[in-house]
Amino acid sequence: MSDLIEKEEVEKLLKKIPEWDHEGKEIFRVLEFDEFMDGIDFVDGVAEIAEEADHHPDIDIRYCTITVRLTSHEQGGLTEADFDLAKRIDTLVD
16 A cells, blocks of 8 residues: 655656646546547556556546546545556556
């Protein structure tokens, strides 16, 4: 189980994943796709990565807009696992 990351460290870690934003106890990324099925394919990829990592994001699908939110629910905030998963999710689109 990872320790919670302090706010100052969150800001430093966000610089390594510039497409992600921070709000409250989570980080999130909003992605726009040209076609609905492109977004669904992305979500399928996220699901595979998340299952492998045993760390599952909240995913909101709004037609061609996908929002991925990460937090470590059991710890009540952000941990290293959230930032590691964000980096892996970025490999699907960057």
